[in-house]
Amino acid sequence: MILVENVHKVYPDGTRALKGVSFRIEKGEFVGLMGPSGSGKSTLLHIIAGLDKPTEGRVLVDGKDITRMNEDQLAEFRKNNIAFIFQFYYLLEDFTALENLVLIGQLAGQREPKKRALELLNFLRLSHRANHKPYQLSGGEQQRTAIGRALMLKPKLILADEPTGNLDLEEGKRIFELFLELRDKEGITFLIATHNQEMTKYFDRVLRIRDGLLEN
Template sequence: MTEVLSAENLGMTVSSPEGDLEILKDINLRLESGESCALMGPSGAGKTTLLALLAGLDHPTEGRVVLCGQDLSRLDEDGRARLRGQHLGFVFQSFHLVESLTAIENVMLPLELNGGRGARKAADEALGRVGLSERRRHYPRHLSGGERQRVAIARAFVTRPQVLMADEPTGNLDADTGLRVGDILFEMNEQAGATLLLATHDHKLAGRCDRICRMNGGRL
């Protein structure tokens, strides 16, 4: 198996009025191609911060992250953005759709930012795979929460990423909708053969992963 993501002695400390606040300490994690891993732990344990560091959205104060063979600490902001665009998909709890774009335009967006051809055809196919072909021209405000998250999943997979990260992907959904969204997430991930790392409070969702890593107090 090929290692696609690793964190080595990762730490994150931020300044606060009360002094330095240690959010993450001595995190070591390795994920191989095609593996699925759930991060579980109470609110404030550091799950979202860890995902942000692993995706290169923020800088650790200690340690390093290697994503698809690239040491993120050796890349500038543009370099990290290119790496994400080429190899990483991300699904957020709050969907993060562009409200002024239709469903298909939201899914096309990462392909267009990467300069890829055939964006509309690929986005149309991705929406079909999440069962939203008939809603392709609807704006996010006209979609239910579950439909919005399915658009977000289609957008995350449309670039065929090697790594998919999901931060509480069912957190804003009711139980039945969350179950359906979870089914779609794992089905598409299996088809794509991507490495999946998700942060969740949902024990059923976590139980579908190859392994579960538990976080508490900034430690893994």
């Protein structure tokens, strides 16, 4: 599902965020990405998501070289293949949980987005909160809503950057168990950046990055 080959990232100020990173992740794997702050985790996730370009090297997602795509091609590819889950939920505050999901389907031209959204909220155990706005939801409920939004277009790959960083340990465990259920049910591949050592038990394997390099 993911092939990263000799990826470097140098920012205009000369900062070398990535220094020749290479690895592969097979379809259906549940993989952790761990390392200290500033190690390159977020940069790497953004490049795999097509939100940033490497200075050197290439990234293939589901066999497609995304580093050769223009912005329009990337946007279309992301829509059909990749979802990104952030530490901060970025829900639309004036919209209910249901509306936050439906909007994504509508923007993508999805048929019956409300039906899909209601199915997801039921799966996420949020049916009873469908008509609540974000400020009325707990942190865990907001993150589950954000997960539902990410699932609206049936992605093959989910990239998550510290998705439990704002949650307590028990709620974080529930989120990871939900991710595993999704992997088993829908065959989604996951790459999850986290600082939390407690979560390593959930991963098939862990990639560890430090100073822009993967550790052996």
